[in-house]
Amino acid sequence: MKLLRETDQYEVLQGGSLAVGGILKGIPEYPLWASFIPLYAGGQIGIVSSTCGEKITWIKPKGMNLYVADRCLLVCVSRDDLVASGFDGTSSVIKIDGEKYISRLLKVGDSLNKVPNEWDDFLDAIGTEDDDLLHWKDVCFWGQEEVETMAGRYVLRGGREARYAAQGKSNYKDVHIGFRPVLVRLDEFGEIYENPAVPANMDPDEPNEEDKGCRYCMGRAAWAFRCDVRIDTSDYMPKDIPVPVKFCPNCGRKLR
Numbered sequence: 001m002k003l004l005r006e007t008d009q010y011e012v013l014q015g016g017s018l019a020v021g022g023i024l025k026g027i028p029e030y031p032l033w034a035s036f037i038p039l040y041a042g043g044q045i046g047i048v049s050s051t052c053g054e055k056i057t058w059i060k061p062k063g064m065n066l067y068v069a070d071r072c073l074l075v076c077v078s079r080d081d082l083v084a085s086g087f088d089g090t091s092s093v094i095k096i097d098g099e100k101y102i103s104r105l106l107k108v109g110d111s112l113n114k115v116p117n118e119w120d121d122f123l124d125a126i127g128t129e130d131d132d133l134l135h136w137k138d139v140c141f142w143g144q145e146e147v148e149t150m151a152g153r154y155v156l157r158g159g160r161e162a163r164y165a166a167q168g169k170s171n172y173k174d175v176h177i178g179f180r181p182v183l184v185r186l187d188e189f190g191e192i193y194e195n196p197a198v199p200a201n202m203d204p205d206e207p208n209e210e211d212k213g214c215r216y217c218m219g220r221a222a223w224a225f226r227c228d229v230r231i232d233t234s235d236y237m238p239k240d241i242p243v244p245v246k247f248c249p250n251c252g253r254k255l256r
Contacts, residue, residue, distance in 0.1 A: 045074070068182050073178070075176070
Protein backbone atom coordinates (compact mmCIF):
# COMPACT_ATOMS: atom_id res chain seq x y z
CA MET A 1 0.00 0.00 0.00
CA LYS A 2 1.17 3.49 -0.79
CA LEU A 3 0.70 6.02 2.00
CA LEU A 4 -0.80 9.24 0.62
CA ARG A 5 -1.17 11.17 3.85
CA GLU A 6 -1.89 10.71 7.53
CA THR A 7 -3.33 12.52 10.53
CA ASP A 8 -3.13 11.75 14.22
CA GLN A 9 -6.18 9.48 13.83
CA TYR A 10 -6.00 7.81 10.43
CA GLU A 11 -3.98 7.04 7.30
CA VAL A 12 -5.03 7.44 3.67
CA LEU A 13 -3.51 4.74 1.45
CA GLN A 14 -3.80 3.48 -2.11
CA GLY A 15 -3.48 -0.07 -3.39
CA GLY A 16 -5.30 -2.71 -5.37
CA SER A 17 -7.71 -2.26 -8.26
CA LEU A 18 -11.31 -3.21 -8.98
CA ALA A 19 -11.93 -5.97 -11.53
CA VAL A 20 -15.31 -7.14 -12.84
CA GLY A 21 -15.47 -10.18 -15.07
CA GLY A 22 -11.68 -10.15 -15.26
CA ILE A 23 -11.59 -6.59 -16.63
CA LEU A 24 -10.06 -3.72 -14.67
CA LYS A 25 -12.50 -0.92 -13.88
CA GLY A 26 -11.91 2.76 -13.26
CA ILE A 27 -12.37 4.29 -9.83
CA PRO A 28 -15.18 6.90 -9.81
CA GLU A 29 -13.74 10.39 -9.38
CA TYR A 30 -17.10 11.90 -8.40
CA PRO A 31 -18.92 9.07 -6.59
CA LEU A 32 -22.50 10.36 -6.79
CA TRP A 33 -24.73 7.43 -7.85
CA ALA A 34 -25.08 6.15 -11.42
CA SER A 35 -24.09 9.37 -13.16
CA PHE A 36 -20.50 8.85 -12.06
CA ILE A 37 -20.17 5.36 -10.51
CA PRO A 38 -19.98 2.29 -12.80
CA LEU A 39 -23.12 0.15 -12.96
CA TYR A 40 -22.70 -3.54 -12.28
CA ALA A 41 -23.72 -5.58 -15.33
CA GLY A 42 -22.64 -9.06 -14.23
CA GLY A 43 -19.44 -11.02 -13.76
CA GLN A 44 -17.11 -11.90 -10.91
CA ILE A 45 -16.22 -8.91 -8.72
CA GLY A 46 -12.77 -8.78 -7.15
CA ILE A 47 -10.05 -6.61 -5.66
CA VAL A 48 -6.80 -7.43 -7.44
CA SER A 49 -3.18 -6.38 -7.33
CA SER A 50 -2.41 -4.39 -10.47
CA THR A 51 0.40 -2.30 -11.87
CA CYS A 52 -1.70 -0.61 -14.55
CA GLY A 53 -5.20 -0.27 -13.10
CA GLU A 54 -6.53 2.72 -11.18
CA LYS A 55 -5.82 2.28 -7.47
CA ILE A 56 -8.45 2.14 -4.73
CA THR A 57 -8.11 4.62 -1.87
CA TRP A 58 -8.47 3.22 1.66
CA ILE A 59 -8.93 4.89 5.04
CA LYS A 60 -7.25 3.08 7.93
CA PRO A 61 -7.83 4.22 11.53
CA LYS A 62 -4.63 4.13 13.55
CA GLY A 63 -4.61 1.19 15.93
CA MET A 64 -7.26 -0.74 13.93
CA ASN A 65 -6.71 -3.48 11.38
CA LEU A 66 -9.38 -2.15 9.05
CA TYR A 67 -8.94 -0.59 5.59
CA VAL A 68 -12.24 0.92 4.43
CA ALA A 69 -12.69 2.03 0.81
CA ASP A 70 -13.23 5.79 0.71
CA ARG A 71 -16.17 5.46 -1.72
CA CYS A 72 -18.54 3.01 -3.38
CA LEU A 73 -16.93 1.39 -6.42
CA LEU A 74 -20.06 0.01 -8.11
CA VAL A 75 -23.82 0.66 -7.98
CA CYS A 76 -26.82 -1.41 -9.10
CA VAL A 77 -25.22 -4.38 -7.38
CA SER A 78 -27.15 -6.62 -5.00
CA ARG A 79 -25.87 -8.17 -1.82
CA ASP A 80 -26.41 -11.57 -3.47
CA ASP A 81 -24.03 -10.50 -6.26
CA LEU A 82 -21.36 -9.56 -3.73
CA VAL A 83 -21.70 -12.77 -1.73
CA ALA A 84 -21.49 -14.79 -4.96
CA SER A 85 -18.16 -13.04 -5.64
CA GLY A 86 -16.82 -14.10 -2.23
CA PHE A 87 -17.38 -10.98 -0.14
CA ASP A 88 -18.94 -12.96 2.69
CA GLY A 89 -15.84 -12.47 4.84
CA THR A 90 -14.34 -15.94 4.51
CA SER A 91 -13.22 -16.72 0.97
CA SER A 92 -11.79 -13.56 -0.66
CA VAL A 93 -8.11 -13.59 0.30
CA ILE A 94 -6.08 -11.26 -1.90
CA LYS A 95 -2.51 -9.98 -2.08
CA ILE A 96 -1.59 -6.31 -2.53
CA ASP A 97 2.05 -5.23 -2.65
CA GLY A 98 3.12 -8.53 -1.13
CA GLU A 99 0.70 -8.38 1.83
CA LYS A 100 -2.32 -10.66 2.24
CA TYR A 101 -5.79 -9.35 3.09
CA ILE A 102 -9.34 -10.60 3.45
CA SER A 103 -11.64 -8.49 1.27
CA ARG A 104 -15.23 -8.42 2.49
CA LEU A 105 -18.24 -6.30 3.37
CA LEU A 106 -18.28 -4.14 6.50
CA LYS A 107 -20.05 -5.24 9.65
CA VAL A 108 -22.66 -2.53 10.08
CA GLY A 109 -24.97 -3.83 12.85
CA ASP A 110 -27.93 -6.22 12.72
CA SER A 111 -30.61 -3.66 13.58
CA LEU A 112 -31.62 -0.20 12.40
CA ASN A 113 -30.87 1.46 15.75
CA LYS A 114 -27.13 1.43 15.02
CA VAL A 115 -25.84 -0.98 17.66
CA PRO A 116 -22.01 -1.10 18.05
CA ASN A 117 -20.40 -2.23 14.80
CA GLU A 118 -17.38 -1.69 12.53
CA TRP A 119 -18.79 1.24 10.57
CA ASP A 120 -19.68 3.32 13.63
CA ASP A 121 -16.46 2.30 15.39
CA PHE A 122 -14.56 3.34 12.26
CA LEU A 123 -16.23 6.77 12.19
CA ASP A 124 -15.53 7.26 15.89
CA ALA A 125 -11.88 6.25 15.43
CA ILE A 126 -11.12 8.62 12.55
CA GLY A 127 -12.95 11.47 14.27
CA THR A 128 -14.77 12.80 11.19
CA GLU A 129 -17.79 12.11 8.99
CA ASP A 130 -16.65 14.48 6.25
CA ASP A 131 -18.20 13.52 2.91
CA ASP A 132 -15.14 14.88 1.09
CA LEU A 133 -13.17 12.08 2.75
CA LEU A 134 -15.75 9.27 2.95
CA HIS A 135 -18.14 9.97 0.05
CA TRP A 136 -21.30 8.61 1.73
CA LYS A 137 -23.70 11.17 0.23
CA ASP A 138 -26.45 9.88 -2.13
CA VAL A 139 -25.12 6.30 -2.17
CA CYS A 140 -25.57 3.78 0.64
CA PHE A 141 -23.67 0.51 0.78
CA TRP A 142 -24.36 -3.10 1.70
CA GLY A 143 -23.25 -4.49 5.04
CA GLN A 144 -22.84 -8.07 6.22
CA GLU A 145 -25.73 -8.38 8.65
CA GLU A 146 -29.33 -9.41 8.18
CA VAL A 147 -31.84 -7.11 9.88
CA GLU A 148 -32.60 -8.65 13.26
CA THR A 149 -36.38 -8.38 12.96
CA MET A 150 -36.78 -8.71 9.17
CA ALA A 151 -35.71 -12.03 7.68
CA GLY A 152 -34.22 -11.79 4.19
CA ARG A 153 -33.46 -8.07 4.49
CA TYR A 154 -29.97 -6.67 5.04
CA VAL A 155 -28.66 -3.45 6.54
CA LEU A 156 -27.46 -0.57 4.35
CA ARG A 157 -25.49 2.42 5.64
CA GLY A 158 -24.82 5.94 4.38
CA GLY A 159 -26.80 7.81 1.73
CA ARG A 160 -28.54 10.54 3.72
CA GLU A 161 -25.99 10.81 6.51
CA ALA A 162 -22.77 8.98 7.30
CA ARG A 163 -24.49 6.98 10.09
CA TYR A 164 -27.85 6.59 8.37
CA ALA A 165 -29.21 3.02 8.37
CA ALA A 166 -31.71 1.47 5.95
CA GLN A 167 -32.56 -2.03 4.75
CA GLY A 168 -33.17 -3.94 1.55
CA LYS A 169 -33.78 -7.42 0.20
CA SER A 170 -30.58 -9.25 -0.63
CA ASN A 171 -31.41 -9.33 -4.37
CA TYR A 172 -32.39 -5.65 -4.59
CA LYS A 173 -30.50 -3.34 -6.98
CA ASP A 174 -30.64 0.43 -7.29
CA VAL A 175 -28.51 3.30 -8.56
CA HIS A 176 -28.31 4.59 -4.98
CA ILE A 177 -27.03 1.30 -3.52
CA GLY A 178 -23.40 0.37 -3.96
CA PHE A 179 -20.38 -1.71 -3.06
CA ARG A 180 -17.89 -0.37 -0.52
CA PRO A 181 -15.28 -3.06 0.32
CA VAL A 182 -13.13 -3.35 3.41
CA LEU A 183 -9.79 -5.10 3.84
CA VAL A 184 -8.45 -6.89 6.90
CA ARG A 185 -4.71 -7.59 6.85
CA LEU A 186 -3.43 -11.13 7.44
CA ASP A 187 -0.07 -12.04 8.93
CA GLU A 188 2.45 -14.46 7.40
CA PHE A 189 0.54 -17.40 8.89
CA GLY A 190 -2.74 -16.42 7.26
CA GLU A 191 -4.27 -15.20 10.51
CA ILE A 192 -5.70 -11.74 11.17
CA TYR A 193 -2.82 -9.36 11.80
CA GLU A 194 -2.66 -7.75 15.22
CA ASN A 195 -1.07 -4.34 15.50
CA PRO A 196 2.22 -4.60 17.43
CA ALA A 197 1.85 -3.65 21.07
CA VAL A 198 3.96 -4.00 24.17
CA PRO A 199 2.00 -5.55 27.06
CA ALA A 200 1.19 -3.01 29.75
CA ASN A 201 2.91 -5.04 32.45
CA MET A 202 6.20 -5.28 30.54
CA ASP A 203 9.12 -3.02 31.40
CA PRO A 204 10.50 -2.02 27.99
CA ASP A 205 14.02 -1.83 29.43
CA GLU A 206 14.00 -5.36 30.85
CA PRO A 207 14.29 -8.32 28.45
CA ASN A 208 11.74 -11.09 28.72
CA GLU A 209 13.51 -14.30 27.77
CA GLU A 210 10.38 -16.45 27.64
CA ASP A 211 9.15 -17.15 24.13
CA LYS A 212 5.64 -17.94 25.45
CA GLY A 213 5.30 -20.59 22.73
CA CYS A 214 4.62 -17.83 20.22
CA ARG A 215 4.94 -19.33 16.74
CA TYR A 216 5.69 -15.90 15.31
CA CYS A 217 8.93 -15.26 17.20
CA MET A 218 9.87 -18.56 18.85
CA GLY A 219 13.54 -19.20 18.16
CA ARG A 220 13.97 -15.92 16.30
CA ALA A 221 16.06 -12.90 17.22
CA ALA A 222 15.60 -9.25 16.34
CA TRP A 223 17.81 -9.45 13.25
CA ALA A 224 15.59 -12.20 11.82
CA PHE A 225 12.75 -9.76 11.22
CA ARG A 226 13.18 -8.16 7.81
CA CYS A 227 11.25 -5.60 5.82
CA ASP A 228 10.19 -5.92 2.17
CA VAL A 229 12.68 -3.29 0.94
CA ARG A 230 15.54 -4.51 -1.22
CA ILE A 231 18.67 -2.62 -2.27
CA ASP A 232 21.42 -3.09 -4.82
CA THR A 233 24.77 -3.73 -3.22
CA SER A 234 28.13 -2.65 -4.58
CA ASP A 235 28.27 -5.82 -6.67
CA TYR A 236 24.75 -5.08 -8.01
CA MET A 237 23.18 -8.07 -6.25
CA PRO A 238 19.79 -7.50 -4.55
CA LYS A 239 19.91 -7.89 -0.80
CA ASP A 240 17.29 -7.74 1.97
CA ILE A 241 17.74 -4.93 4.48
CA PRO A 242 17.71 -6.35 8.03
CA VAL A 243 15.45 -4.30 10.25
CA PRO A 244 16.03 -5.02 13.94
CA VAL A 245 12.98 -4.69 16.12
CA LYS A 246 12.76 -4.58 19.90
CA PHE A 247 9.58 -6.56 20.50
CA CYS A 248 7.73 -9.42 18.82
CA PRO A 249 4.82 -7.94 16.85
CA ASN A 250 2.60 -10.78 18.08
CA CYS A 251 3.29 -11.53 21.77
CA GLY A 252 5.37 -8.52 22.81
CA ARG A 253 8.43 -10.52 23.91
CA LYS A 254 11.59 -8.44 23.93
CA LEU A 255 13.96 -9.72 21.26
CA ARG A 256 17.75 -9.82 21.40
